[in-house]
Amino acid sequence: MELMIPSAADSFLQDESGYDKGEAVKAFDETKAGVKGLVDSGVTKIPRFFIHPPEDVQKSSPESSHLGSLHVPVINFEHCESYRRSEVVNEIRKASEIWGFFQMVGHGIPVSVLDDMLAGVRRFHEQHRDVKMEFYSRDRKQPVRFFCNGDLLVNRAPANWRDTIAFDFQDGKLDPELFPETFREEVSQYIRHMIQMKKTLSELISEALGLPSDYLSSIECMETESLVCHYYPACPEPDLTLGATKHRDPSLMTILLQDNMGGLQVRNQTQWVDVPPLQGALVVNIGDFMQLITNDKFKSVEHRVLVGQEGIPNIGSMLFLSERSK
Template sequence: MVNHGIPTGVLDNLLRSTREFHEQPKEMRMEFYTRDCTRKVKYYSTGDLYQTKTAQWRDTLSCDFDDTSKIDLGSFPEICRNEIGDYLNRLHGLKNLLAELLSEALGLSSNHLASLECFDIQRLLCHYYPPCPEPDLTIGIMKHSDPYILTILLQDNIGGLQILHKNQWVDVTPVQGSLLVNAGDLLQLITNDHFKSVEHRVVATRAGPRISAACFIYPRNKNQSKPYGPVKELLSDKNPQKYRETSFLDYIHYFGSKGLDGVKALPHFQLISANE
């Protein structure tokens, strides 16, 4: 996605400050190291290590927030807090525009998806993939689709991201100044397969370090127990409901319990027809 309205300088500053955080002395990074999922700011490697037996070749700074208009920048690492805040402020308007465009693409009113209260910026992951001396023996991020509505990804020019297309892995070539938007499982569920979540992975390489920042769009905390199902206006005799209603909390609990095992979580929520 180009012509998105976010200045290239804002994007470059986020990538630069992400690298600076990860290349600080270990003692400064360890101030934020935790596996406590309730912490708003977390620094870790392979976040789902207890479910996934394969360690992944990356470190991550994770920043969670419930309302982008009330972000407490003071809790973020000083070395990148202003750059994160600037990026998120710019991303808020872009997120709203995407909700309108996707609604119109479905033949709905422009405010329809936003009215479902599931298009909120909730988490930013700032990834650091060091150069790998033996890339054939590991992976940056294993094959998966995201459990969210959307993922908005900023990446540097190193490359390594791949999507699964017709059972073939296809390289996603970085484009300077662009943002990549991935549909997530929850968007596929509420649009009854009109939009499909994309399976992707990041391969380890000898080049690097690779820097990326993934922003996840999903329901705000107060709406995470709310049931979400296929939009009624999209259903018909020719397009019957394919998924049962579920809350985001239930979906993310199932997604987390199975780990990144290479199998999509979405089929678990499919309805079984009377003919099957």
Template structure:
């Protein structure tokens, strides 16, 4: 019988990933090198690629845009609370405008993060590492060694709270803007959390008392041009693990949200900030608020997509080191739908694998 089997592959995926990681060049370095095809470990499985191709990228509606300029108005605040509550329950995503952050600050922050990523390789390489949890870290794909397929983005991460780094640790090219943005993003998050708390029938300051904005990580993503955007993703579909996320982005498209089984493009409005609900808030709200899948498509445009994400989580766990649905939101006719979980269980779930969708929520359902 004639031999028809193909020759065995000589591709060593582990070696290829290690060589890429140790080069410290990131995907921006690959893009700038003039490659016309992406390394194999960036290619996603057929089911993911099929989903990308089948996505109509049409919207069964649009992500809500909420004007919060009237939050201190007795007449306007109830309507704003209602809008935020409804968006958090049905979409898990919304945009806020008239949030109090001046437009020049938004532009300066985007330009500073872009400036970091556009530095020469040797300037960025000294920050390249994989020690997560504190300080400053530059890397491509924080889950590079845990995920099935890498995605086309690089990230500067700065752990801003509860123990911020010494300012000199932050790259000088964006130091002033990173420190300033942390303050602005926290102010917006605190305003939004007041509205979310009221939407649950709780006191406005309850989330602040529970330290829901004290643990903060600022991540400056860069999605450079990808020569084969139909074979990979900018970031894979996932839900955020924490309380809420505040996102500032330039106008290069790519972010999509899963809504009613369709992928919906999120088109940033001028001067707006994008807010989304995390898994932790879905749990403590006893399912009232929803964290939803979202992803970023690989960028086929020449201009890089820049996004500055600030993740908010709590620092003060309960005395028992467990968290679950808030007792104020559990009733005889609406019992707890999630069990309590520990801080270690929360951390282990996130750091043991690549980005995914609601794995902790699925694990602790009653």
């Protein structure tokens, strides 16, 4: 079955006269096909509600080109439970204070688990839209839901060029039978490893703050997990839109798995700095809540995601860690 966009969505590409953003967005959402559906339909121009201001899409600030040698810290977690613990704790402290971001390698999670997860996310988003539509929902109470831009219908800002499937866990628990069959085992396996990684990070970050290793777990600020799997299709006009506009995460902390296409950028002063993909690495970023409870010692910083034109989509899987829901 070919994707048939409703006639009301013709306004996606109309000129100024007669354009109604609300109607265009509504018509797009009713297809339940997401951005991938647009790409599959062969669009060569992106709908106007995906177009961002030029200053937001600009790849970097020309006046800050001398900062091009900056790199987000890469921390080797190997032997962090033994003789390298103080070294790793110190590196986490420096990265969290200066960057609010770091990549971790040597964490012990098999590369095969990470690769399988990315392949599963791709498989879900690239399957026939009729299968994905079963999960399409804007109800935040749904534990598993597929959507394009969670606030698409209410946000007046430009939309992001991405589709998402999200899983909301409580204490790491969610019935696997609710997962899409397409990558049920991959999600289950990934979450098992992430729960252990959460424990390790909780202890190390507590120590990086000069506190007992059980501090963060004792105040129950990492008890709620949300797994968000983004799919950023190749875009016919990548210089006009973003996969994720500049933002800070409101959560305590985020653990990101990105594919080898990259696209993630972190703001450092006036410069957007690439976070290059590393095989088997996970990216950790400090959220607003962490900055709050550390009295600004650890920084929550702006970041964004660029989209590509090479014909290969970008994929990212993010685990947001937050305080226990009341």
